[in-house]
Amino acid sequence: MILTKKLMAAALGATFLAAPLAASASEAELLARMEKMSAELEQLKAELKASMQKTNELEKRQQDMATAAAPAAPAVTLPTPVVASVEPSHTGPVTILSGYGEINYNRPTKDASAAQADIRRAVIAIEHRFDEKTKMVSEFEWEHGVVSASDQGESEIEQLYIEREFGGGLRGKVGLFLIPSGLLNTNHEPTAYYGVERNFVETAIIPSTWREVGVGLSGDTDAGLTWDVGVTTGFDLGKWDATSTEGRDSPLGSIHQEGQFAKSRDLAVHGALNWRGIPGLLLGGSIFSGKAGHNTEGFAANDARITLYDLHARYTPGLWDLSALYARGQISNTEALNDTFVGSPTPVPKSFDGWYTQAAYQLLKSGDYTLSPFVRYEQFNTAKSYAFVPQGLGVAPTPDEKVTTVGANLKVGEGVVLKADYQKFKEDKSRDRLNLGMGFAY
């Protein structure tokens, strides 16, 4: 059937003519609907107005409260209901400045002319968090007040590393970082330990503040175990000076490299395990080992290996703070090198060790003052044994030095501590001294 144009036109015309009729029927419907919607809209407007009024009142009250109450900590005060996950207030990169310092006064009781006051250290730490997973940690230190070619101060970089979270509690570090040995090395702010001076075992045997350049990996387990492993630079036995007393004060402290043109042909490995499964108890240990000759041309101790291990415990039941630590260092294959040092006062020791026990008690707490007296007994020997030297030309091992320290820390608030203590030496009584100190950390 052929639809002629005429037919089409007629059909269309009919449809159009019918539309207004149909429209007028649904138009009434539409109008009614529109009326209803209009009424609803009015109602919503009224409700919104009331709600806004209420919100204004609440805000006003909140403001009044905020000015009356104590200054707010960096918590987010959201008036809106809880939704999905709570994000911390910083989402972009954040740089944190922190630091610590200590000024100490020492007065040998048998030689008042040797009394001295010293800005032991002033440290600035900058931590920059790039994102949720990556941060940079740096620590810069100035010791003894003034640094110049004719002064005795030192300025150094104590830490400079990047830490990255891999997930599952796994973290990696690369750069100059602290070796996880002992209790003090990684926790060395003046507010973190008892006594004006850092204890001898963890300065003479474990050479705090001990840092090396390398890579490290650490993680936690659900049982409360924290583990650390790493590969880093080690010590340089070529720096040993048999004519000076530095090696006797701290064998490893006299040959550490601290990332300064550090010889790295011989790298060192370290591992540490710390268990905090029971609240208030820490048990742990570490080991560090590496050769120290670096295949140096014409050096007699290219085979020497330096190993340092430690075991430590800390228990804080109630107001007590009890700790104990044992550390031992060994240097192997020192015979040929020590033969060249015969007659000199400080040959290379074969072993050196030390241990201490310490008890502190939070005696008084008044406002933000906290007084904690403590007592510490330590025994250490920086030259416990030597490798054999022919014809008795070697140096005899020294007896252990035994030091008793009695004193107190007075904490003012969270970040400031005033310290006083008295130290008594068993072997070298001329070192008996009274110490006073001020320290802070923020």
Added chain:
Amino acid sequence: MMPMQRCLIVSFTVMLAACGGGSGDSAPSTPPAPSAPAATLSAAAQLGQKIFNDSSLSASGRQSCASCHAPDHAFGPTNDLSAQLGGANLDVQGFRAVPSLRYLGQTPAFFFASDGTPTGGFNRDGRAQTLAEQAERPFLAAHEMANGSKQAAVDKLKQAAYIEQFRALFGAAITDNADQAFSRMTFAVQAFEQEAPEFHPFDSKYDQFVAGKVKLNEAELRGLALFNNPQKGNCAACHPNARGADGSPPLFTDFTFDNLGLPRNKRLAATADPTYFDLGLCGPDRTDLAASHPELCGAFKVPTLRNVATRKVFFHNGAFTNLKDALGFYVRRDTNPEEWYPAGADGTIQKFNDLPLQYRKNVNTEEVPYNRKPGMAPALSAAEIDDLIQFLGTLTDGYQNP
């Protein structure tokens, strides 16, 4: 927590940059040149070697640098003369004993260290600032090669077989100007002394022992212990024997000066004149310090002890001809002065008689082993001196490990 403060960061960086380094070494510690065959010497050093051995450059025609600085005697003297003979007829006596030319390459130019210690310089009084400067005097001095003037020396050079090589290196017209040609001569000698491995072989038994390759025998080891012990020989205090922190081998001198109060040596003709005194840092060869530093009068350079056992004459005035006497003097100078010094007309011992009266207080009486008083025991016994001599024997170059 505090926001980062940019100005703080900038000032920290500046402070770190300004920090002084650790204690610096007064001596430049460049590692020794590796031993290379003579063929790899530079052109200047090769010429220097020829000049060094060329006797025709002297007034007598029979004396070169090598005559007194004999290559097969560690570049030191071959005999026990207190001072060698020079001049046109080889009959004019010099004033000081010939030192070894080995191991001088690290010596710094003369300076006063921050604590005032005079350090460095060549010659026994440190007056030459470079090896080239030190080489000038022997060509000219009347008691040595006696050329009298630079022109005379250069004239002799023009007759040498290697003059064309000299002109090829320094310029065809170099010999037209005597000053310039002479300075090139001494420059060439310096190049030879710096480059040629025979000036710093470091192949003594001691070097091999320090490297852990060879063991010392019992007497030598005892001697080393005495050398190191600050209460016995204390030799290492001025003659350091330890490797540098950078691995550089020891030179057995710290380039400083010491006043030992040596006895006057009658074998030196100059001492016949009672007003003649060789005061080292104060003269007679250098005159810049006498007025400002009278406390230094009588002090002479600490020489290297390497190859000391090859020598037959010791100290600046050749006072002793064997090591046993030299070491005996160190330890018994103050306990038995009569052993070393003559007695005066009234019977008193003329201690420190090689110094004028006003400078005798400059003599070092503080450091071990010459810090004793009469009646005290000497720092070393005769047997210990023997052990020490055994040890000093290990410092001779050219040790072959059997």
Added chain:
Amino acid sequence: MRYQPLLALSACALCAPAFATQYLTAEQAQQAIFPDATTFRPQPLALNAAQMQQVEKLAAMPARSVNWRVVGAYKGDTLLGYMVLDEVTGKFELISYAVGLNPDASVKQVEIMTYRESHGGEIRLPAWRRQFIGKSAVGGGLSIGDGIANISGATLSCTHLTDGIRRIAAVAQVMLKK
């Protein structure tokens, strides 16, 4: 021998899953504290001056915030308890945590939601968090050294977190206790 540790280290790094300083979301926390709950209703608090002072007295420290994010947990129509969300600073970084409270304002459970510090992650251990269970602001035992043991090497984190929990317990005592 020297290179083996390096290989081991890099192997560990490569096979690790997604990072976990964010341990729990708020939903996961409320589920963990009240597994029997059927509905959770946001019930934010706004304290007036008098209430702030009461909290300060109970907690022995500043009340800090007027507004608190509180979620009520219900099983049907029965109130099981409340969860309060908060943040404190550890040593340098924020710690997000949730405290579950019983209707009588005693602590039911503590959950750590975000922990970023390099040290002191042991506060997440169940053993350490268990120390808070059953304690209330009036009962005491919510201070370091007096009921809550410290974690060696993380003193600041422990102290700040314990203080935060004690504060929340005080707020609950004043505002939420039935």
